[in-house]
Amino acid sequence: MIRFECDYTTGAHPKILEALVNSNSEACPGYGMDAHCENARAMLQELCQAPDAGVHFLVGGTQANTTVIAAALRPHQGVLCADTGHINVHETGAIEATGHKVLDLPAVEGKISAKQIDRYCQDHYADPAWEHTVQPGMIYLSLPTELGTVYSLAELEEISAAARRWKLPLFVDGARLACGLAASDVTLPDLGRLCDVFYLGGTKAGLLFGEAVVITNPNIDHDFRYLIKQHGGMLAKGRLLGAQFEAFLTDKLFLEIGRREVAQAMRLRAAFEEKGWPLFVDSPTNQQFPILPNETMAALEDKYSFEVWTKVDADHTAVRFCTSWSTTDEDVDALIADIQRL
Amino acid sequence: MIRFECDYTTGAHPKILEALVNSNSEACPGYGMDAHCENARAMLQELCQAPDAGVHFLVGGTQANTTVIAAALRPHQGVLCADTGHINVHETGAIEATGHKVLDLPAVEGKISAKQIDRYCQDHYADPAWEHTVQPGMIYLSLPTELGTVYSLAELEEISAAARRWKLPLFVDGARLACGLAASDVTLPDLGRLCDVFYLGGTKAGLLFGEAVVITNPNIDHDFRYLIKQHGGMLAKGRLLGAQFEAFLTDKLFLEIGRREVAQAMRLRAAFEEKGWPLFVDSPTNQQFPILPNETMAALEDKYSFEVWTKVDADHTAVRFCTSWSTTDEDVDALIADIQRL
Amino acid sequence: MIRFECDYTTGAHPKILEALVNSNSEACPGYGMDAHCENARAMLQELCQAPDAGVHFLVGGTQANTTVIAAALRPHQGVLCADTGHINVHETGAIEATGHKVLDLPAVEGKISAKQIDRYCQDHYADPAWEHTVQPGMIYLSLPTELGTVYSLAELEEISAAARRWKLPLFVDGARLACGLAASDVTLPDLGRLCDVFYLGGTKAGLLFGEAVVITNPNIDHDFRYLIKQHGGMLAKGRLLGAQFEAFLTDKLFLEIGRREVAQAMRLRAAFEEKGWPLFVDSPTNQQFPILPNETMAALEDKYSFEVWTKVDADHTAVRFCTSWSTTDEDVDALIADIQRL
């Protein structure tokens, strides 16, 4: 079985694993106060050109999303989000469990726009009984989105301007940011400049686990470690996160991994298009969503794992193929050959 | 610096690390549905003689405590707990953040008794306006406790009987259970039989991270994976937990590690007693709490790390020395020699 | 100014006020344990033909909704609801504040169907990663809906059957149930038989305040008074609720009030239709939603208060006129005359 079902099927990239093994016998203070974390923090501040940003290493994405949003909102506020957004769909109500409504906006290919944000806020404050409805208190984006699409720098700048117009912190979920940086014109300094908080995801880019949260808004960063602990996100052996991120940031390994994932996905995409399979969404990153005839889908399932996304009609199904840090050229070659043969 | 400040200063025990490295390139399904997790689950069910128990692997203790308690309680219920209990003191209000009051009972050397539970429940239901107060809904113990003490099997049986008398699920926090099993007459099958839910901690016994939650009460186990996900505890690469626990359970490595930690702690304890330093609490496990003259404490701080526990009087301080899986005989020898020399 | 903006602009119906004044100097036990509450409870059990139902009197609708839903759901569950439902739109995220997601379904004229419930549940359990999404745990309807429409008995029976098929408690918000009973073929015994919990609203039918929650499902009723207290809903002078509901239930005053509100609304509706104003929604109850030319709307605003509902196009606006227990025939006559004159 060659696995394209997601980007977290295998363990760690060799350089990450090596960093963990090499530091294994060091005795360090716990809870992210060790030298590896300190070093990785400084590296990320520099890469983002945000020397005063708070940098916090968390184990997973749901934890990062929940902790950041809880830190930013007052109880009567909700978070604006694409209706397809991860926090709205795939976190078992983790945001609501902290007391906040997800205010979902209809997304186009996974994305929302500055115009939608403006209209939502205008409507909210135009209602004379506004206090009977949830106040928009934050904006949540994913880059790339759940559908693999990316915001351009121009789009992100517009959204950031809308966020500041309405005094709403802007939060970018970067669970797959390594691919996002590889496939868009957005850079880490752009994110540091335009967001209040974002994260660079490791789990889906070759770490065992780990998301690096960068907070440039001091109101959100204030006392943030209390919130990490309260949400069960303060890893006792925090050095595991520090050591992995040191390796991940060194020589921009994250970008190398992201570029490689994207390049392999583009080879798959070309094969899908050549075969005449339409794409469910126009994704420039490591997730590709071809629409397959159902019998073709069945034929591929014996040898390849992939995710069934949605039925398009009685005879066709959109599926998701993901490349990852560990996808080999041979894996891609094999799939392309089988596609051509079908 | 020789570190005795806690039992999570170093990485993983060699056998654990080996298991991780060896399985690194395997491609597995995510979220704990892989073969390593399945195998570790079956091993633990057998060790506990609880073939129908739910077994769930979580990353850390606060997460385990919060998720289990949230799964067990209705909104108006609280959890009975020693006032020194971890959930009452050291989790930044994580339990309250899920809506539940911690009902603290005055502990003796970290422990509570069946009698205290009985009295609390009698008093609650004797109040004609009982619905104005939080209903006791669960019992939380730690084995060992925060102070290193252990419940005997007889004590645990009494508490379990009280729990069943009042229809309260009994939950045992086993963050340091490896030492607890090594230093008490309680066994894994006893825990499977007497508790509704407990966990075997890995983080403080030589894993990179990981706690294995065993749930014998089907009402708590029902839909438990939803709660794990909601609390941000569902590790994408769940195989990391499965592979570590396979190694940890094989040939009862956990017990070997626990026994070794305890044996080294007993050597330290003998040295403290020989020196005439009283013990703050009578702990049979890997945490030892000698009361030192302040100048002695200062003299040791250059070479050894340990935790300041509490001031006993103007001239004396109780401190905590912890042994861990990576504490060497040489570490212990050095400290004993320095104690004798002082 | 003649007020049609809502059904809670005036105080209490004379018979309700009389009951309050007459009982004012009685000394009663607090918190709903008095003889008035006991009597009103028994009257409602009999009217519903539900002798074992729990009956609880709460001050307001948001409180009733929040307390009932919190009592029924486990943490990972959400409540299915029309997207126009009160809990989804007009309670400032009160449900989310107790940790639960509102799972909104696209409504038609404020209503949802058994088919929608079936499909939602089928889709949920068809997803192999269902634990990553919120589990449907309850169904919430309003009768009448936010748009004044009603469920027929046949529709309610279908929904109740779907609820039982999926083991989901069915909850009917009856903030305007007095009108709902007057305008549909559903009766109180039907609600007692088909729902797990519902309430008969007093605030919008001539009480100073008060909603009578009827719970036929013992799992939800169990310990319900704890939840009332926790949500701040246990009125110290609970006798105020008991005395009002005694008067409200005596000789079915609630039905008399509901019928009168509906009859006056039907006179307004006939005038709108005669004038050629389309109706935004086909409501048989005390809320009517004509679509007015904007200049007509402006002309009416000097003399009448009503609520702007939504802009239909550049020149037309849907507005809401509400009749209430205190709407007089003269109020209605005046408005009709002005409509005809316009």
Place this chain on the structure above:
Amino acid sequence: MIRFECDYTTGAHPKILEALVNSNSEACPGYGMDAHCENARAMLQELCQAPDAGVHFLVGGTQANTTVIAAALRPHQGVLCADTGHINVHETGAIEATGHKVLDLPAVEGKISAKQIDRYCQDHYADPAWEHTVQPGMIYLSLPTELGTVYSLAELEEISAAARRWKLPLFVDGARLACGLAASDVTLPDLGRLCDVFYLGGTKAGLLFGEAVVITNPNIDHDFRYLIKQHGGMLAKGRLLGAQFEAFLTDKLFLEIGRREVAQAMRLRAAFEEKGWPLFVDSPTNQQFPILPNETMAALEDKYSFEVWTKVDADHTAVRFCTSWSTTDEDVDALIADIQRL
């Protein structure tokens, strides 16, 4: 049966009831935006010499406590409180249900001190791992306390200074403030000056219901109406609160009622002392706690209702007698005569 069990056994003081009856047929806007509320707001601002304070009328005390505390705290913060405080003991965990721990301090006769607050905060920030514990985020006092005792102006000034030293908002629960003002040297302007938020309770001083929350700290007042709505505390017919408070504040009726309750309680107290019954606590307000021989207690129970407070020894019990707005001189005379006769 002559009732001394609590101060909310009867309905409303005649002047309050008259105000409700007189305004019953007025048609007003809902949700506290009516002229009665506006007028009562202005009256209270003037009485407190706090022209910019937010004033909000809520139905009950638990609701007021929960809403204020939720508005003031971030998620990782708790509220400092006497261990006997109402929010710690008698609100079914309502504060915890909003996610916050009650940080209880050992009280003396129901009171806490500035020194205790200082020490708690010093200890919190002295702990190098402070983020593992709940951060103190607010101070909650009751005036009078649960035990009827009062803070002097000097004590309140010291506590206010400590609160400002640690940047903690000070919140005074004034459920029985009418008696507190009658029995201490604290005035409404003092409360306006020294607290961030407090309330003047109506329920226990002759209103049907209602607590007037005064917020001088704009950070807490900001968006407060959203929080009222979210907590189910926004009464549809808010005019009921406005009209009652207009009457309550006119000519300082609240003070007249408070003084009368206290005067009658002092007559009872003198009778207890003359009889040689010790007092469980030295209360200068309308709650008196004599310690009775058990047979005497039994003898009184036929004719008088009172609350059993706590067993003092095998033969004696502390009980609570409460006077209220509706306690007559004849009620007091009868009880005194029976005490003398016993």
